[in-house]
Amino acid sequence: MSSLLDLAPMVRVVSLRGKDIRFHGITAEGLVVLFTRFPELKKAIQAEGTITAETLTKFGPPLLAAAIAYASEIDGESEMEESALRKQRGKLEKAAAGLNIGEMLDVVRAVIEITFPGGVGPFVQELMAMGLVQEKVASPNSSNGASVATGRAQDTKLESPSPTP
Numbered sequence: 080m081s082s083l084l085d086l087a088p089m090v091r092v093v094s095l096r097g098k099d100i101r102f103h104g105i106t107a108e109g110l111v112v113l114f115t116r117f118p119e120l121k122k123a124i125q126a127e128g129t130i131t132a133e134t135l136t137k138f139g140p141p142l143l144a145a146a147i148a149y150a151s152e153i154d155g156e157s158e159m160e161e162s163a164l165r166k167q168r169g170k171l172e173k174a175a176a177g178l179n180i181g182e183m184l185d186v187v188r189a190v191i192e193i194t195f196p197g198g199v200g201p202f203v204q205e206l207m208a209m210g211l212v213q214e215k216v217a218s219p220n221s222s223n224g225a226s227v228a229t230g231r232a233q234d235t236k237l238e239s240p241s242p243t244p
Contacts, residue, residue: 089196090152091189095182101152102186104194109149117142129199135187140176143183147175150190 092099105113114121117138124130135143148171156164175183195202 089193091193093186093189095178095186100186102147102150102190102193103152104196105146105149105190110194113142113145113149116145124199124203129203130191131199136180136184140180140183143187144172144175144178146190147178147183147186148172150186150194151175 088103090101090103092101094100119138120130120135120142123134123137127134135146148168151168151171153159153164153167153171159167175186178186191199
């Protein structure tokens with residue numbers, strides 16, 4: 080029988096300026112950090128039900144650079160202390176900010192693919208099924224429809240559930 084320790088990490092190699100760079104999917108912890116730093120990202124995923132590299136460009140290079148930093152492989156990451164890891168991520172974020180937009184999009188597309196191997200839409204549907212995100216019927220005049228699995232459902236809107244007392 081296998082254990083989680085037997086799983087090889089999912090990585091993608093992206094060629095940047097003649098160098099092959101390894102990236103892994105963003106962890107749940109990384110997503111929480113990104114949602115905290117960029118609350119508009121969470122709102123966009125809830126409103127659209129999906130996210131693409133092109134959609135991320137709406138939030139600008141700071142979000143793209145942060146996402147790339149969280150997907151960058153760091154040698155010895157599992158043995159690093161938290162403060163050293165934060166410092167290294169900061170360096171990676173600055174380096175990612177120096178990429179041109181085409182390079183950023185190449186990396187982000189690869190990262191989305193390995194972070195959400197089944198697609199972002201099905202991921203959002205799973206969150207809805209677990210009650211972590213609620214689907215709410217929007218007014219017929221609303222253009223904020225959710226794009227969950229099929230692409231453009233105009234009659235739904237996703238929102239965070241209300242806390243229960």
